[in-house]
Amino acid sequence: MMRKRFIYLTVFTSLLLLGACGDFLNLEPLDRVSKEYLFETPAGVKTLMATLYNSLPIEDFVYRPSGGFNQHPGGGGAGDGGWSLASNSDEAIIYGPGGYTSSPTSGLAGHWDYTSIRYINQFLVDIDNLKANGRIDGVLHKQLYGEAHFILANIYYAMVKRYGGVPIITEPQALPESDISDVMVPRSTEKATYDFVMSEFDLAIANLPDERPSDGSLRATKWVALAHKSRAALHAASVAKFWDKAPLTGQAVDEKLVGGMTLVDANNYYQQCIDASEQIIANTSFSLYKPNPANKEEAAKNYQDMFESPSYQNPEIIFMKSYIDGSSASGQGHVTDFWFYPKQACYHTMYMSSRWGTTLDIVDVFEDYTDDGTGSSAPIITRTDNENTYIPDPKGLTNDQLAAIPFVHYDTQYEPFVDKDVRLHASVLLPGSVFKGILINMQGGLIRPDGKPEIYTDAEVVGPDSKTYYTYGSNNISGYSAFGALGTAQANYSSTGFALRKFLQDTKTVTNLGMYGSTQGWIDIRLAEIYLNYAEAVLESGYGDAGLAETYLNAIRKRAAHTDDIPLTIENVLKERRVELIFENHRYWDLIRRRDTHIIFGGQARRHSLVPIIDLRQNPPKYVFLRVNNYYDEGVRGFTFQPRSYYMSIPGVSSNQLVQNPEY
Numbered sequence: 001m002m003r004k005r006f007i008y009l010t011v012f013t014s015l016l017l018l019g020a021c022g023d024f025l026n027l028e029p030l031d032r033v034s035k036e037y038l039f040e041t042p043a044g045v046k047t048l049m050a051t052l053y054n055s056l057p058i059e060d061f062v063y064r065p066s067g068g069f070n071q072h073p074g075g076g077g078a079g080d081g082g083w084s085l086a087s088n089s090d091e092a093i094i095y096g097p098g099g100y101t102s103s104p105t106s107g108l109a110g111h112w113d114y115t116s117i118r119y120i121n122q123f124l125v126d127i128d129n130l131k132a133n134g135r136i137d138g139v140l141h142k143q144l145y146g147e148a149h150f151i152l153a154n155i156y157y158a159m160v161k162r163y164g165g166v167p168i169i170t171e172p173q174a175l176p177e178s179d180i181s182d183v184m185v186p187r188s189t190e191k192a193t194y195d196f197v198m199s200e201f202d203l204a205i206a207n208l209p210d211e212r213p214s215d216g217s218l219r220a221t222k223w224v225a226l227a228h229k230s231r232a233a234l235h236a237a238s239v240a241k242f243w244d245k246a247p248l249t250g251q252a253v254d255e256k257l258v259g260g261m262t263l264v265d266a267n268n269y270y271q272q273c274i275d276a277s278e279q280i281i282a283n284t285s286f287s288l289y290k291p292n293p294a295n296k297e298e299a300a301k302n303y304q305d306m307f308e309s310p311s312y313q314n315p316e317i318i319f320m321k322s323y324i325d326g327s328s329a330s331g332q333g334h335v336t337d338f339w340f341y342p343k344q345a346c347y348h349t350m351y352m353s354s355r356w357g358t359t360l361d362i363v364d365v366f367e368d369y370t371d372d373g374t375g376s377s378a379p380i381i382t383r384t385d386n387e388n389t390y391i392p393d394p395k396g397l398t399n400d401q402l403a404a405i406p407f408v409h410y411d412t413q414y415e416p417f418v419d420k421d422v423r424l425h426a427s428v429l430l431p432g433s434v435f436k437g438i439l440i441n442m443q444g445g446l447i448r449p450d451g452k453p454e455i456y457t458d459a460e461v462v463g464p465d466s467k468t469y470y471t472y473g474s475n476n477i478s479g480y481s482a483f484g485a486l487g488t489a490q491a492n493y494s495s496t497g498f499a500l501r502k503f504l505q506d507t508k509t510v511t512n513l514g515m516y517g518s519t520q521g522w523i524d525i526r527l528a529e530i531y532l533n534y535a536e537a538v539l540e541s542g543y544g545d546a547g548l549a550e551t552y553l554n555a556i557r558k559r560a561a562h563t564d565d566i567p568l569t570i571e572n573v574l575k576e577r578r579v580e581l582i583f584e585n586h587r588y589w590d591l592i593r594r595r596d597t598h599i600i601f602g603g604q605a606r607r608h609s610l611v612p613i614i615d616l617r618q619n620p621p622k623y624v625f626l627r628v629n630n631y632y633d634e635g636v637r638g639f640t641f642q643p644r645s646y647y648m649s650i651p652g653v654s655s656n657q658l659v660q661n662p663e664y
Helices: 009-018 035-040 042-053 114-132 138-163 190-207 222-245 263-282 296-308 336-340 399-403 422-427 527-541 546-559 570-580 587-593 631-635
Strands: 092-096 317-321 356-358 445-447 453-455 460-462 468-470 522-526 608-615 622-629
Touching: 035 042, 042 114, 042 138, 092 631, 114 138, 138 190, 138 222, 138 587, 190 222, 190 263, 222 263, 222 317, 222 522, 222 527, 222 587, 263 527, 296 422, 296 546, 422 570, 453 608, 522 527, 527 546, 527 570, 546 570, 570 587, 622 631
Parallel strands: 445 608
Antiparallel strands: 092 356, 317 522, 445 453, 460 468, 608 622
């Protein structure tokens, strides 16, 4: 017989902390003024809404996978050391104060946020009462009502994509006087939870204004809600269509708390994604940022500028999160520049910095400018036979093994990347890139004139031209940005041969910034994502307009200075998501929602690095490039994902009696 006794532990705990009569408005922020006064003054409304918006689960610069949302770096821990969800995928490997991510779910915290849900439910009750009593007018009530449902939709979406079906609570709960079963709420099915998310977005869309407030507040609009619905509906559709690619068993599956959806359900969500996307696309106030560059150089600059200096003056940005002065730990900035500048350009002396390593795996995905109408990726050319061979431990490479590799030789570290898609150049610091006027050196080894390799180990060798060469291209620890001191506390270098460029302040001066001094905004959602959502939904469902979807796909590529048109295929759309949205925290969730994570990382997979090596067998010496397993992945024998991890463990089941997810 199915159990029906459940308790929502987090609500109960928060009630104990706040008291039976406590409610969100009675917390009286700042000067402990009345809730009526908060609604009657612009400053009061701003204060109140800032508190609500702080509940938005945005995976931004201060999102800490191990700690959750809105983790201001002044709070300590991994956020102080710089972190990114990119390292839980095949986009990046970060080895630093937050540790090394050894699997896609390593260090990921859940998001069981019923405290915020209770606050917002109470907020909805209070604004209804204030409107009934004539304390606020219908216009303000409608906007606040829409904003509350927008935030609720996002909170539930953040939970359902982590846990599957969760308890749905639509009114504030009070501490029970005797029978605790009064606050027991069972988990809803995964489908019912996604349906609830869609309905909450619909309430937001119906009530939010078309324009932001005239006071300049960066608050949600109808278009913001539509964009987030597009994202959430695509996620729901993918789970509904692909959940059984990684079948799980157990009570949660039997009760459809996870999985159990059908192709009919999937197509319903795809249609909702299409409908929401079409409304945004039809709004002529949105357009791609500088969609017709004159050349590749201009295209690269445009793309880089969009993230270095994001602004609502940019017609592509639908919603963004801004940061104010963060020059001290009590400020409201973030740590991106402080921790992720390459070693050679680092503007501070703090140890444990500059450890972002972009993977070779994502670099290889980018196209070149052959533009032959296929949209095919163009892996970096390192050898004359094939690019599918990776050295597990390059430090142990023998003379004979090295001699058997048919290397392609280059004059500079940068030469192999010259004709790659400009979005790569604008997003990734490549070997030989110029950043803040500094040539970024990523060398990780040398080959002695007698053929002996020296990789990942300090060596000083006189070359055939009588010049002295060093393993890392310099005998100064500040003269190189990759591979130094791997595995030690002094490893302030990329471990992959590539670093981060996207988001970093390249053209602006940052030498006077403190740890929390970065203030460039986080673009939460932009039109290019909506184009890609639409294209994927059209392909997977057969609904919508395939011709328009292909036009949108190619518009994104032409903004990157491509000149051809490629066909609308699921392979092309998914590849374009990877390169266009790189490092924007989509890749991890794209693999999860399409149930591809266990396929890519199911068997002790390794992510990969590219090691530039100076070959002293040549006169003059030239560069060769070695494809290798990443040092840290190899050290733990693989980056591995278990199918149960498509869903996180439900917290507190020993007390709340909720049905646990499979295999926990």
